[in-house]
Amino acid sequence: MDHFDTAVVLGRVLTSGVIMSIERNDRELPALERLLCKTSGRPRVTLVNSVTAGLHSALAGLGLGHGDDVAVPALADAHRRFLAWLGVRAHEGGTPAFAHLSAGPDDAGRLGALLATTAGVPAVVLDLTGLGFGPAAAVLFDDEDAWRRAERLKIFGTFDLRTMWTQTEADDGVGGVQFNYRLSPLVAACVRMALTTRGERA
Template sequence: MELFDTATVLTRVMTSGVVMSIEKSDRELPGLERLLTKRTGRAHAVLVNSRSAAVHAALAGQGIGHGDTVSVPELSPKDAAFLAWLGVEVADEPGPAAFEHIALDAGRAHLLDEQARALRAPALVVDLTGLGFGPAAAVLTDDRTVWARAERLKIFGAYDLRTMWTQEESETDLIPGVQFNYRLSPLVAACARMALSQAVRPLTTGAPS
């Protein structure tokens, strides 16, 4: 990643006057959401500030919580520990995956499209932390209810931004018992978007035929 590219993006965000994700006029978070839905072929994206937050949102979006049992392929030790903290058990026998996951870094960002389209779970966790701009992740899904529940897990998520000034709830059945500070910074979102936009498949070289 060229240094001047990062500086340009940071300057754009800082001079916009919008550096917090609770601002209705923010353009960086929606921009990253659009890019991720386009690249993964999913209809909805929820942006959060860590992989653990994305795992939590992927489960909460499906109504999975304490006392439930899930199947997750290739679960990492950290994810397994977090599920245990949530009180969610992992099934001994394989079954339909509650979510699948992809971890990106600068060398693998170009593989997002290919990897995402090969996965079929109702929720896809994409860990963006490896891109190098701080903890960041997303949950991608085609199910609007999963998206809505996952979004409501965040304090000042999309739903809260609609109602924070009016104090009126339009969908009271989606209100979680507890909300978490899972909001992603527009600065991090802008840099992650830049990295994904610039990701290109490496050229292959070989002897001419």
């Protein structure tokens, strides 16, 4: 994405007045979700603000957490330490509970093919940080309940805080330490533009 594209995206989001992920009128996060669902063929996606948030969300969505032994794909040492901090005993070998992929500037045109390699895996953590707009990740699910649990985790876990105007107790909240893993609309807009413009030019 060149400087002109970036300027257009920044101008559009900043002049919209919607810069928080819990704004009722946000359009950037839903647009990126639709793009990733269409590209992957999976019905649900959770957008988060880092790859560690993505790993945590994938585990929470699948009902895995503290005290569980979990087969994982190859992960960086820092990510394995994060899982250990969560109390998850991660090990390689066997069928991984989730897939982990990274997307960089050269992957936009082949993102669909890249995601197709994960068919049959219940959750996919897609690290979007390499696109160059700050930490960002998406977790793709086939299962509705898994997606709902991941969504609850990123908004503090025990409350269904979909917007700043509604806050109700969640039926199936994720207990324990709570996190704010929400991705900003500004980063979502830049990521979507990077994926679409680079995909068109590939």
